[in-house]
Amino acid sequence: MNRFAELLDRLVLTPSRNGKLKLITDYFRVVEDPDRGLALAALTGELDIASVKPAMLRQLVSERMDLVLFGYSYDYVGDLAETVSLVWPEAPGSRPNHDITLAEVVEKLQAASRSDGPAVLARLLDQAGVSARFAIIKLVTGGLRIGVSARLAKQALADFGTVDVTEIEELWHGLAPPYGELFAWLEGKAPKPEKAAKALFRPVMLSNPISDGDLEKLAPADYAAEWKWDGIRVQAVSEGGIRRLYSRTGDDVSGAFPDVVAAMDFEAALDGELLVGVPSEATGTFSALQQRLNRKTVSVKMQDRYPAFVRCYDLLQLGGEDLRGLAFIERRQRLESFIATLDPDRFDLSPLVAFSGWEQLEKMRSTPPHPIIEGVMLKRLDSPYLAGRPKGPWFKWKRDPHTVDAVLMYAQRGHGKRSSFYSDYTFGVWSGAVGAEELVPVGKAYFGFTDEELKQIDKFVRDNTIERFGPVRSVRADRANGLVLEVAFEGLNRSTRHKSGVAMRFPRISRLRWDKPPAEADRIETLQALLD
């Protein structure tokens, strides 16, 4: 348990992706089964433990210490799980002579009934050291919140076994904690686990962005074009009565979309874009789709208000036949006739866009017929369906980003290579009446600039600091003095969390406008006009 606790503590404070991967793969290397598999399940959210309410933790601790002292402690620390883990009085003689393992903890928690749950938890806390107590409380209160996605954990597995992550994704839903056979395979001690389960995820084919000069090398006649819809990529798989809707990375999102799953009365694997709306009438925005995302369950009211459907663009499996080896154009023909047999409110076809040359397509790309289109996709007619991101067969050609001129307001120090640089920038635009304008923050960005520009901005921040709060500095920003940043972004959502009422998608610094006086930066109305 101590090793798992140490892993959690390190992961939460390690900002870099590579650093996290290293920590997880090292953990897999030194920790034995079944502990490492249970840790993997905890990281990927697959560990099934009855949760404990915060009130119960308070109750347990109040039976063990003075409440005034607990109150001072909680006020100081601010986090209940952490406070309880730190103040928990160690009963003399309660610590076993070996470190309690993750497997013991999980077994005891899973075996506990509702009525003896608190006593079981208390006994475990008695047996654990201070770091392990924190990890145990995180496990039972649900949500580790350590900045590790299931995807990252799978990448760590791939690194650990030097296999491609798509192999892990493909197997994943056929496996269960503590993943003994998976680790044995990755360590070369056993063959690859059989894909026994039905309706498994198939690793998706991804595209590369069109960059300068790419198009000149491509013959328009070799490619089909489609609109690029602004939803989320999904895979709908139904086999032998098992129905699953997967995200792009193989996470099972079926629970949030019972409306779509109910219509999956087929034997096939479809690839498409999940959107909200009624296909024949209206396609909803990404903001509307967001109402349906990241939920474990969804109310009937929500399903009525934001009905979901899949706009299909590929067919990977039909009946017993794997179509992935066929050319795109052949799969497309099969897809078209297959879609015609499905519920039209839940599945429709992503139409092909007829074009004769790149110039014509460019015109269509810049003036798309629908606001939910964010560009075009190019797919080579003879390309098979390949996992991963092969260079050549599929391209995405996105609409140019929006830009806004904003004023730098706050800067925060970065991590690792950037730990002595102010590299994370919060910027704002003007709002309020003319003559009484003030800046309202609209976003935060930490990339898009060169190393040389980073040095320049860092110097500006240091020379123009007006206040400091920990790692954050607020910089001079008024009508006459300040730094104007041209910020590029992909879209805007309404936000109730931000004072400005807007939240940018994928913001990055596109240019430094040293030449531009802050008074000439944009106003909030410019952004509001972009909201649908």
Place this chain on the structure above:
Amino acid sequence: MRASDLLHPRPEGLYCPSGDFYIDPVRPVERALVTHGHSDHARPGHAKVLATRETLDIMAIRCGPDFAGATQAMALGGKIKLGDATVSFHPAGHVLGSAQISVEHNGLRIVASGDYKRATDPTCAAFEVVPCDVFITEATFALPVFRHPDASDEIAKLLKSTRQFPERAHLVGAYALGKAQRVMRLLRDQGYDRPIYIHGAIARLSEYYESQGIALGDLQPATIEDGDKADFAGAIIVAPSSSFADRWARRFPDPLSAFASGWMRIRQRARQGGVELPLIISDHSDWDELTATIKDTGAGEVWVTHGREEALVRWCELSGIAARPLHLVGYEDEGD
């Protein structure tokens, strides 16, 4: 006589009328008794300073040789008469030269702890319990959440990280006096024999520790004049944590910031400070050490100063010991 007649706070610091001296005064006074060399306790400008030999040496290093009009070195355990009061110094286990100060008059003894810890520290003499009537305790980490782990386990974490991330420079933030040398000594105790690179701010104090018989091994200035950035890959660099935000830190490849402090027990403190590797190593007592020490002294009354006074006063009340906060001004309650 009442205890508060023997010692009581004044704006200058804790004052003893019968001996006409102050303990750790924050303003220049005629006669100062100094517990240890940290700058909030040991200030320049007094006419006369009594302290341990080491504390006087440290003050001279930090404030210049003319830091006081006159000095008198106090041996640990030796008694001296100042006016009507009898004064003695006893090891506090905080940093090299640190002492508790015992003040006695008419059969009443008050011990001012200064800063202290009970955990073992190879760089200074271990804390000694001095039975007393009134114990004046520090309260830097006086909350039940502060439980310092074994420092050697924390050093092991640092060494493990240098093996896991051999391409990154490991920057260890540490107080220039005491913590830095303790961290380096603990690294040597675990067999780390590579050079340790140090920031200029801790060089002289480290030399002084060496001269007092505390071997710190091969220490090199953390400069790149004769080498290149890559030389620091996987190296351990010890520096005051304030230097991490400076341009100074840019000379290191992909620095990983560690911080050796009791505050690192609280995750949010580590997160706010951008610390990737918190090392919970403190030169102050944790909650269990504070409460155990109060009991060990047998004091019937406890005065609590700089830190989280209210929690320790509460604990004393629950334990049937008279206690009150001693509102002294001018001390950092954050230092560690």
